[in-house]
Amino acid sequence: MIGSLYLPGRSPLHRLPAGLKAAALPVFGTVLFLVERIVPLAAALALVIALHALARVPPRLVLRQLRPAAGILLVLFLSQLWLADLSEATVLVLRFVVLILAAALVTLTTRSADLVAALERALRPLGMLGADPRKFGLAIALTLRFIPVLAVVAEEVREAQRARGRDRSILALAVPLIVRTLKLADEVAEAIDARGG
Template sequence: MIAGLYRAGDSPLHRTGAGTKLLALVLFGTLLLSVASPIVAAGGLLLVLGLYLAAGFGARIFLAQLRPVALVLVLLALAQLWLSTPSEALLLVLRFAALVLAAGLVTLTTRTADLVASLERRLSPLARLGLDVGKISLAVSLAIRFIPAVGQIAAEVREAQIARGRRPSPVSLVVPLIVRLLKMADEIAEAIDARS
């Protein structure tokens, strides 16, 4: 199963309820995606950086969250430069980085059990429609944790290749990364089935 990403702390962000953080994440993402301004996206990224500092996480943890998705950010920027304008490429990278870091901050400051419990409470009215709220809340909380976990897996694959004397490249990284992600998806599916 996914290793715990939570880091204990006593900051105001750690003490904030899981439901409040999830709602803030949704609102932040909606605002970030609805405003097509690189300046606003840069402001959002700076806000997230400030929240990392307020939570007691230094630049090392901030960069550790961003480093695994750096290759994806570069590829997205190059694709956007090819298909669109430099301004659009910058906007996409800033948005993506801010969202990844915001989701990472939620997982760093919130226990998974608290995320699942909060989602179950918020989604409980859907149980009347015959939906399995427990499974839905578990799937959503795992999806929130998925981005930082993908980055962690990519870093592990890259380190393993370096340890074997191979020079990592995007092509040699993709296959083992996909295999590990599929294995993780199976484990997640088993966890969801075991919960029912």
């Protein structure tokens, strides 16, 4: 089924509570945005890299975390170099590199299920406002179940449209896919209600 970005391990970072790690991240991020000098940011980078080593994250995996943002960071660096100077451009890019690596570290060392559970606990006070946190769990479970189902239905629709020579039109694929899955959704809802939620 769907993989996760979690990297199994038993480091101290892996054992920290998921909620604590998730809550620490915005605090860390806010501090980073208040820092405007290179030396403390470089120290933060060294710290985050040391924590990656502690969690036994392979170096190539560390680099892979930065790849999606590399292009935009380069554009920002050049733009800032032009608008301001080298030190401001470095501060800007360094800050994002540290923040992205810190966030990636939380993702790599925390199971998705633990983060979901932490989020459900955090949402519990909303229960008093009439929202049901259990429905949140149901929605997550259903989404994960629907992704492979949709892939199967999409393939069936594609086969059917290919027979009519219409498999190149996105509309000919998307509309039957959505209508068929909406009908399926109604059946699923009836089945869940029939079983008493």
